[in-house]
Amino acid sequence: MITAARMAAVDENAEYLGVPRKQLMESSGNAIARRVREMASPGANVAIVAGRGNNGGDAFVAARFLDEYDVSVLLLGRAETIGTDIARENWDALQQADYDTTEVTDSRAFELPDCDLVIDAMLGTGVTGALREPAATAARAINDADASVLAVDVPSGLNADSGESEGTAVEADAVVTFHDMKPGLADVASDVTVSDIGIPAAAERIVGPGDLRSVQGNVGGRVFVIGGGPFTGAPALAGQSALRAGADLSFVAAPDSVASVIQGYAEDLIVQPYDGDILTPEQVDDLVDTAESYDDTVVIGPGLGNADETLDAATDFLESYTGRAVVDADALPAIPDLDTKATLVCTPNRKELAEMGGPDTDDLTEVTDEIEDLAADIGHVVLAKGKTDVVSDGERTRVVRTGNTGMTVGGTGDLLAGIVAGLFGTTEAFDAACVGSFVNGRAGDLCYDDGRYEGLLASDMLETIPAAMWGADDV
Known part of the structure; x- marks a missing residue:
């Protein structure tokens, strides 16, 4: 298993070794798409609810690998506030290629579309504490929806190290997590898949x-x-x-x-x-x-x-x-x-x-x-x-x-x-x-x-x- 803090260090060490984070994001998005294909048949409606960090960026990549599905992407916040260059580049790619995307700038305006599968890509392993708006409203809507739920890396609202939540957390049917198991996923009632995204073993072995x-x-x-x-x-x-x-x-x-x-x-x-x-x-x-x-x-x-x-x-x-x-x-x-x-x-x-x-x-x-x-x-x-x-x-x-x-x-x-x-x-x-x-x-x-x-x-x-x-x- 690997803690959230250690995972962040390993990500950075991988880039130090010549494997850029953009490449890791592409691999993560592909891993999400593979898991979607195991959970839903082609033609199904898939809603991606994405945050403004790299967790959302992983899901933006996944959308490009899911053209056999009816995919819609809801970004929680304004696109100009996306937190990393690589996530922003992948959001921009969706705009240029005319994918169905929506910016949700007010939690009162959040409406989850009718769908067969929801991808929770709001918050990743590095975020702790109670969900804030609009993520809290989105999490409640996801939990109330009559749809399967796939969480990216860790269900939003769940502490990746402790498995605890402070208030609302996404109740995921499945989780696709990257590189190694996170301690907080050990006891979740979800089908957890650990996907290899190409981080070299040396990224954990070296000090970087x-x-x-x-x-x-x-x-x-x-x-x-x-x-x-x-x-x-x-x-x-x-x-x-x-x-x-x-x-x-x-x-x-x-x-x-x-x-x-x-x-x-x-x-x-x-x-x-x-x-x-x-x-x-x-x-x-x-x-x-x-x-x-x-x-x-x-x-x-x-x-x-x-x-x-x-x-x-x-x-x-x-x-x-x-x-x-x-x-x-x-x-x-x-x-x-x-x-x-x-x-x-x-x-x-x-x-x-x-x-x-x-x-x-x-x-x-x-x-x-x-x-x-x-x-x-x-x-x-x-x-x-x-x-x-x-x-x-x-x-x-x-x-x-x-x-x-x-x-x-x-x-x-x-x-x-x-x-x-x-x-x-x-x-x-x-x-x-x-x-x-x-x-x-x-x-x-x-x-x-x-x-x-x-x-x-x-x-x-x-x-x-x-x-x-x-x-x-x-x-």
Whole structure:
């Protein structure tokens, strides 16, 4: 099954892969027409009641495949307010070819013609809540009619995810839904047909603009980077990239011996020093208290170094912490035997993945099952970094194709950790990892497009993260 939100993302990802929505609409319309032929004999009267979105557009296409029937099309609203270009083009095609069409601009004027079959194409899977006029009046008329009813994708007024309705909903004899079953159709008293409309399987497997679109506008929160000691650039890059990805505030907790150096990288960071030259178990309680008190999303690992007591401290922190954390770099060795209530996203490179008990390979796309097994075994999301990144939560596994070989430069993994954390405060762990990887790779690709390939620096990508994050129309 597939939820309404996921279906919208998959549609957009299909276009990203080269299958335009106009082509999908043509396939959807053809699928509707096939179902009509199973329900009514040639010559029957068919009334299409269509909304102004792509659900209506699917039905406009269907009308062109039903010339052996007496078809009339009722558009709920004015044609100039049709919501998408492809739906409008298909409406215009009906006008040019002299099909029987009517614009219903007042619910009081709605009159369903005598017909043998009604096609309900008013609202699709993305619309929730009670039906508004004129759809509410149309739904009541459809339910009162002495005609068979075929709903397109989901009966109008029915929530595609829950199967519930707030008030009137179309009572369909049959439903033709596209690509995959919708959860809300599982218990409807209708004959449901799932039609393949040509969406490639990769549209669900890859992370694409549809996934990015699903998290845009839902960012914010605080990020708390625990890093630095032997190295100073890594925590600074992670903290800055979190801000670029939409975090409201970015804090870096670091040894006082390097705190001023980290602060010097960017005035936007809030650096909180603690005593010492490296992270040790003595600092853990205060760090946990800070992160828990402010509901921070933590990044732990960048630049910490590999001293035994630092790894002990990272382990102690993660076993005491109950919130959200991105575990990167020097903190990753703590993961295999970790007992924690925290929700983690782990971001290993190839070598670190193998050390965690995962596969050791140059091509992560050949070992997606093994990465999924590892994620299931440790109970946390794994974002494995490679030429193609692989993300898994132990049940779902996705691949990310953005990025280029210029990104083998040091620091891009720190940026990734920060971007994921910037999303993680308002987005579920798996989605934050998927979209964070996509954005990080796209930021590198935008640098490449600007000619910054040879000699690319991770700091160059700080400038392109916002465009990669919010410029979805350009990806």
